[in-house]
Amino acid sequence: MMTRATGILRELVGFQSVVGMPNGGIVEWIADHLRSFGVTAHILPGPEGDRANLFATIGPADRPGYILSGHMDVVPAREAGWDGDPFLLRIEGDRLYGRGTTDMKGFLAAVLAAVPSFLARPLSSPIHLALSYDEEAGCRGVPHLIARLPDLCAPPLGAIIGEPSGMRAILAHKGKAAARVTLTGRSGHSSRPDLGLNAIHAMTEVQQAAVTAAIDLAQGPFETEFEPPYSSLSIGTIGGGQAVNIIPELCSLELETRAISSVDPEALLAPVREAAEALASKGFGVDWQVLSAYPALSLAPSSPLAGLLKDLTGIEPLAAVSYGTEAGLYQRAGVEAIICGPGDIARAHKPNEFILASELAACQSLIEALGRHCRRDA
Numbered sequence: 278m279m280t281r282a283t284g285i286l287r288e289l290v291g292f293q294s295v296v297g298m299p300n301g302g303i304v305e306w307i308a309d310h311l312r313s314f315g316v317t318a319h320i321l322p323g324p325e326g327d328r329a330n331l332f333a334t335i336g337p338a339d340r341p342g343y344i345l346s347g348h349m350d351v352v353p354a355r356e357a358g359w360d361g362d363p364f365l366l367r368i369e370g371d372r373l374y375g376r377g378t379t380d381m382k383g384f385l386a387a388v389l390a391a392v393p394s395f396l397a398r399p400l401s402s403p404i405h406l407a408l409s410y411d412e413e414a415g416c417r418g419v420p421h422l423i424a425r426l427p428d429l430c431a432p433p434l435g436a437i438i439g440e441p442s443g444m445r446a447i448l449a450h451k452g453k454a455a456a457r458v459t460l461t462g463r464s465g466h467s468s469r470p471d472l473g474l475n476a477i478h479a480m481t482e483v484q485q486a487a488v489t490a491a492i493d494l495a496q497g498p499f500e501t502e503f504e505p506p507y508s509s510l511s512i513g514t515i516g517g518g519q520a521v522n523i524i525p526e527l528c529s530l531e532l533e534t535r536a537i538s539s540v541d542p543e544a545l546l547a548p549v550r551e552a553a554e555a556l557a558s559k560g561f562g563v564d565w566q567v568l569s570a571y572p573a574l575s576l577a578p579s580s581p582l583a584g585l586l587k588d589l590t591g592i593e594p595l596a597a598v599s600y601g602t603e604a605g606l607y608q609r610a611g612v613e614a615i616i617c618g619p620g621d622i623a624r625a626h627k628p629n630e631f632i633l634a635s636e637l638a639a640c641q642s643l644i645e646a647l648g649r650h651c652r653r654d655a
Contacts, residue, residue, distance in 0.1 A: 282390035282637045283373065285310070287366040289349075289382040290375035296350040296413035299327035303349050307331055307389065307408065314392055319429060323421050328410040330422040332429055335395045336403030336651065343647060344405045344436035344612070346603060347384045348412030348419070351377035358628030374631045379620035383632040384439030387619065387640035394645045402651040405430055412603060415455060415569020419603045423610045435582035436607040437647075439618030441625060442595070444639050446586035447616035449597035451503060452573035452605055454542035455513075455533040458483060458553045461562030464526035473524035477517045479556050480528040486552035487512050487532055494545065500537040502597035508536045510545055531568070535599065538575035543567065572605040574614060582613045589646050590617065598622075617643070 292303035308318035311333050321330040331349075336342060354363035354376040361367045363376040373383075388406060395404055410418035426433070460483075462474030491510040499506045510532065517528030532549065536542035550565055557563050576583055583594050594615070600622060604614035619640035620632045 280390070280634070280638065282386045282641050283368070283634060285389050286373060286378065286382060286386035286637065289386055290366045290377055291364055293364050294350050295353050296411055300329065300349055300410050301327070304329050304331055307349075310389060311392065311406075314396060316392065321422055321425055323410060323418055328418065330410060330418055331406070331408040332422060332425070333406040334403050334430055335392065336400030338403055338430045340402055341431050341434045342400075342403030342405060342651065344407050344433050344607070345388050345644065346407045346409070346419075346436050346438045346607070347381050347388065347618075348409045348603070349385065350410050350413050351380065351382070352413050352626050356628055360629055371633045371635055372631045373634055373637070374629055376630055378630055378632040379441045380622070380625035380630070381440055381618060383620055383637055384618040384640060387637055388439070388644055390641050391644040391648065395648045398652055400648065400651045402434070403430065404648060404651060405433065407436070409603065415453070416571045416603050416606060417569065419606055423606060426610070426612075433612050435585070435613040435615065436604070437586070438602050438604040438607070438614060438616045439640070440602045440616050441618050441620035441622045442616050443621060444590060444617060444619055444636070444643065445592050446583065446590060446594035447598050448574075448576045448578060448583060448594050449502060449538055450574045450601050450604065450616070451508075451599050452536040452538070452540070452542040452571060453533060453601045454536070454546055454570040455531065455568040456546055456550070457529060457531045457566045457568055458549070459527065459529040459564040460553070460556060461564070462526050463524070463560070465524045467522045467524055470524060474560055475524050476528035476561065477525045479559065479561055480515065480517070480530055482556065483530060483549060483553045484512065484515070487549045490545070490548045498537065498539065500539065503537055503599055505599075506537075508534060508540050508545055510534045510549075535601075536573060538573035542572070543570050571601060571603070572609050574602070574605040574608055574616070576608070576613060576615055580613055582615050585650070586615055586617055589643055589650070
C-alpha cells in the first residue's frame with residue numbers, strides 16, 4: 278500500500294540532486310508541496326548561484342521551537358551493482374530502494390508527510406523545516422542557512438538532524454576537516470633529473486608528515502565514547518605525473534582529519550601544512566586548499582533536548598558515533614542539536630540503498646509525536 282510518506286519519497290528519489298550539482302528541481306517541488314498546505318517556504322540561494330537551502334515554519338515563528346534538519350543532496354550513483362534505476366523508487370516488500378532513501382530523503386519524506394498533522398491543530402511552539410544542500414561535500418550549504426536563522430525565527434529550542442540512526446538519538450560525533458595540497462615543480466626529461474623539480478618526490482615529505490601525525494594522534498587525548506577513541510588523520514588520494522620518462526611537474530594529495538569533541542579538526546592539519554609550505558624554499562609552488570570543515574557535536578545527556586528525544590523514542594540516547602553531520606554547526610551557532618533519523622548508515626553510499634517502509638512509518642510517528650508535544654495542550 279502506498280502511504281503518504283512513500284509517495285513523497287518516490288518523488289524525492291526521482292530528483293537527481295547529486296552533491297555539487299544544481300538543485301532547483303527538488304527545492305521547487307518541496308516548496309510547492311508545502312505551499313499546497315498553506316505553508317510558506319523560504320528558498321535561500323547559496324553563493325554558488327545554482328543551489329539553495331529551504332526553510333519553512335509551521336506555527337508561531339516568533340516563539341522558540343524545534344528545527345527538523347536534513348539535506349536534499351545525495352552522493353552519485355555511478356557504482357556497479359544497482360538492480361534498477363537508482364533514481365526510480367523500487368518497492369520490494371518492506372524495502373524501498375533508491376539513491377538517498379536512507380541518506381537522507383527518507384527522513385525528508387517522513388517530515389513532509391507529517392505536515393498535515395502539524396496543521397490539524399495549532400502549535401504553541403513552532404516546528405521549522407531546515408533543508409540544506411551539499412552536505413555530502415562537507416556540510417557546505419547549511420552554514421548559509423544557519424546564518425539566516427535570526428531573520429527567520431526566534432532562537433530555537435533545539436535541532437533534530439535526521440541522519441540515519443535507527444531512530445535512536447545520538448548525542449555526539451567527531452568533527453572533520455579535509456584539505457588538498459598541490460605541489461608544482463618543473464618538468465623535463467627523466468634522463469636529466471638534475472634539471473627538473475620532481476613534485477612526486479617532494480610530496481613524500483608531505484606524506485611522511487601526515488603518517489607521523491596520524492601515529493601521534495593515536496597516542497591521545499582520548500574520548501572513550503568514540504571508536505576509535507582518539508582523533509585520526511588519513512590520506513585519501515594522491516595523483517601526479519604523465520609518463521615514466523617525464524619528470525612530474527604536478528602532484529596533488531587529499532587528506533582528512535576526524536577529531537574528538539575537545540579538538541579542533543582544522544588544527545590537526547597544521548603539521549602537514551607546515552611540511553608542504555616548507556617546500557617553497559626548495560623552489561616548489563605550494564597550494565593548500567581546505568575542502569571542508571565542520572565541528573564535532575557534544576550534547577550533554579542531561580540536556581532538555583536529549584530528555585525530549587528519550588521520551589519521544591522510548592530509547593536511551595547513544596553516546597556517540599564517529600561519522601559527522603550538520604549537527605555540530607548548529608551547536609556552534611548556539612542551537613542545541615541531536616541526531617535521530619530512520620534507516621541504517623551502513624546502507625548509505627552503496628548500490629541498492631534502501632529504507633524499510635516500517636522505518637519510514639516509525640519516523641513519521643516520532644515527528645508527529647513532536648508535533649503533539651508542541652501543541653497548546655501538550
